[in-house]
Amino acid sequence: MSPWLALAIWLLVVATIIPVMGMAIGYAEMKISAHMQSRIGPYFAGGRFGWAQLIADGVKFFQKEDLVPDNADRPVFKMAPVLVMVGTVGLFVVIPFGPGLTPQNLDLGIFYALAISSIGTIGVLMAGWSSGNKYSLIGGLRAAGQLIAYELPLVLAVVGVVILAGTMSLDGIVQAQISWFSEAGWAWGMPFVIVQAVGLGVFFIASLAELSRIPFDMPIAESELVMGYLTEYSGFRFLFFFLAEFANMFTLSAIAATLFLGGYWVPGVPDSILQFVGPLVLLGKIALFVFVSIWLRWTFPRFREDQLQTLAWKWLVPISLANIIVTGILKVVI
Amino acid sequence: MTAYFENYLFVAAFALLGAVLVLVMLGVASILRPNKPTAAKKLTYECGVDPVGEGWSQTYVRYYVFGLLFVIFDVEAAFIFPWAIMAEELGMFGLVAIIIFMLTLVEGLFYAIKKGVLRWE
Numbered sequence: 425m426s427p428w429l430a431l432a433i434w435l436l437v438v439a440t441i442i443p444v445m446g447m448a449i450g451y452a453e454m455k456i457s458a459h460m461q462s463r464i465g466p467y468f469a470g471g472r473f474g475w476a477q478l479i480a481d482g483v484k485f486f487q488k489e490d491l492v493p494d495n496a497d498r499p500v501f502k503m504a505p506v507l508v509m510v511g512t513v514g515l516f517v518v519i520p521f522g523p524g525l526t527p528q529n530l531d532l533g534i535f536y537a538l539a540i541s542s543i544g545t546i547g548v549l550m551a552g553w554s555s556g557n558k559y560s561l562i563g564g565l566r567a568a569g570q571l572i573a574y575e576l577p578l579v580l581a582v583v584g585v586v587i588l589a590g591t592m593s594l595d596g597i598v599q600a601q602i603s604w605f606s607e608a609g610w611a612w613g614m615p616f617v618i619v620q621a622v623g624l625g626v627f628f629i630a631s632l633a634e635l636s637r638i639p640f641d642m643p644i645a646e647s648e649l650v651m652g653y654l655t656e657y658s659g660f661r662f663l664f665f666f667l668a669e670f671a672n673m674f675t676l677s678a679i680a681a682t683l684f685l686g687g688y689w690v691p692g693v694p695d696s697i698l699q700f701v702g703p704l705v706l707l708g709k710i711a712l713f714v715f716v717s718i719w720l721r722w723t724f725p726r727f728r729e730d731q732l733q734t735l736a737w738k739w740l741v742p743i744s745l746a747n748i749i750v751t752g753i754l755k756v757v758i
Numbered sequence: 759m760t761a762y763f764e765n766y767l768f769v770a771a772f773a774l775l776g777a778v779l780v781l782v783m784l785g786v787a788s789i790l791r792p793n794k795p796t797a798a799k800k801l802t803y804e805c806g807v808d809p810v811g812e813g814w815s816q817t818y819v820r821y822y823v824f825g826l827l828f829v830i831f832d833v834e835a836a837f838i839f840p841w842a843i844m845a846e847e848l849g850m851f852g853l854v855a856i857i858i859f860m861l862t863l864v865e866g867l868f869y870a871i872k873k874g875v876l877r878w879e
Contacts, residue, residue, distance in 0.1 A: 427764045434768070435775050442779070486790050494800045495809075506780045513776035517768050528768035535839060536769075557802050557809075569821035572828040579835045586842040655803055660787045664780055733824065734876050741831070741867065745860055748838065755845050756853045 434527040438516045446670040447478040452711075453718050454478075460722045488659035495556030496656060504554065505657075505664040507547035512668045514540040515675040520595045522688045522702025523695045533593040534586065537679055538579055541634070544668065545571040548643070551665070552653035563652025566729065567636065567643035573733055574633035574640075577740035581627040584620050584744075584751040585683045594679070598687040615686040619754070622747045624684040626740050631676040632717055633732070635669060639724040642732065673714060681709035823875050827867070834863050 451466070454477065458465025470476025492501055517540075518533050520526040530536050545568065552564010586592055589600035597616075604614040617624050633640040644652035654665055681687055687709070688702030698705075727735070802809040841848065841856050870876075 427767065431768060431771055435771060438772065439775060439779060486787050487792070488787075489792055489794070489799075490784075490788070491795070491799055493802050495802045506777050509780045510773050510776035513779065514769065514773050517772050527772070528765055530765055530769075555802075558804070565821060569824055572821075573824055576828065576831050576835065579832070580838075583835070583838050583842045586839060587845045590843055590846060592839065592843060650803070650805065659791065660784050664783075730876070737824075737827070737867065737876055738871060742864065745864060748842075749857055749860065752842075752845055752853050752856065756849055 438513060438527070441516070441674075442513065442667065442671045443482075445674045446667045447482070449670045449673055449714055450478045450481075450666075451475065452714065456715065456718050457722060460719075482663070485660055485663045490659040490661065491656075493556060493656050497554040497556065500550050500554035501656075502661070504547045504551035505661045505668075507550065508544045508668045509664055511540055511543035511547065512671045512675070514543070515672070515679075518594050519675065519678050520598055520682060520687055521706055522699050523595075525688075525699070525702060526595050529593055529595045531591075531593050533591075533596070534582055534679070534683070535592050537594070537675075538575075538582065541672070541676070542571070542575060544672070545575075548653055551657070555653065555656040557656050559649045559651070559655045560653050563643045563645075563649045563655070566649075567653060569729075570633060570636070570640065570643060570732060573736040574630045574740075577626050577736060577744050578630040578634060580741065580744035580748060581623045581630065582683065583748045584623040585616050587748070587751045587755050588616055588619065594682050594687070598682060598689055601686045602689050612691050613686065613689065615684065617684040620684060620747075620751070622743065623751075624680065626744045626747070627680055627683070628713070628716075630736075630740060631680065632720065633736075635672055635676065635717075637673075637717055638721040639727050640732065641726060642729055645726060673717065674710060677710040677713035677717075678706060680713055681706060685709050823870075827870060827875070830866065831863065834860070 455465045455473075466474030466477035468474060469480045492498055515537055517527050518530050518537050520529070548567045548571070549564050552560045552562075552567060555561070585597060589597040591597060591600065601615055602613040605612060636643050643649075644654060649655070654662060657665065678687075688698060688706045690698075690701075690705050693701070837859070838856065841852055845852065
């Protein structure tokens, strides 16, 4: 297949995945949250189970006025959602959906993913600063402080996996998990979570913080900052921040699943079948991570700002450094 | 087409898609939505009362210390990755070198913590 055709197909697929997965995760969040609090949640839209609730919400946003406050820095205010969305879509380039089903299998893989995901941080900071609103400014600064503090554990937790796999390409990492025992002649591979449970824990906590989800939602803490950096946004620009958050949940879960749970792979299934069921397997593993993060949302209260920084610098960074050393010793000595 | 060019063609196209998605949707919405700005709507939101002072008031940016710490550690992370890929080939020499390298940086972190960077009053 010519690269141009492949590119066109992938662009179409990603342009569909983002709104569909955004809505699916949004709906799951509404329903699961509701049931965790003994409520029913959306019920009427679409006839049964309120399945069309998110579609109705999306259509509603089309009719909303797009307000830019007089005080705001107009060009920066308008650019911010674009930048956030660029970071989100850019992440899809390296996610392996099945054997040979990666949009583009970059050699830098995971390094690229971590780099492009931090573009969104600039968008958030731009939104906070340009609104010309005190809440937004505080929210944006909090977001910047939080995102850079948790960027480190996120990056360092990945190093353990890279040591084991000996490559940074995401497809290569999946292959390394599949063929872990192939030298010993066993057909069964090993998902890296077995030796990198610490890495997965650090990665998951850090990705919750990167997504500003409860218990790490100080940047948009509604009880103290109204909506943080989102306070002045309305209509479609607001929707894009929201969509980006859910799409980022999808991509970060996909990367966590790929690094630690074997991605599209299930033990004992040959490549020819994986080509078709691979995306579904990956989707199942993503659903697991999304469910856990919604679950955590209703389990923990919000952190205080200094507790957040303490957790990152005193706990997660040293733990992930120790994890790297231990993994390195295991790899070199054994 | 070389693989190198193809790689970055995809990266550029995806980044562009992100921007185009936003701009197209905003364009469609701008046809459908009402547009009746009034002075009250364009006022900065401060929970209903008239805004006091300017939005860009002086703020104590206490996060700048974390910014400094972050730069140091991020550079460290960038240096660890090349070793991580080659860990097996570099063997004992690489392992000892990287442990010394990391301990040096952890010492810096320890110093910052002892200095009270993480204590808020």
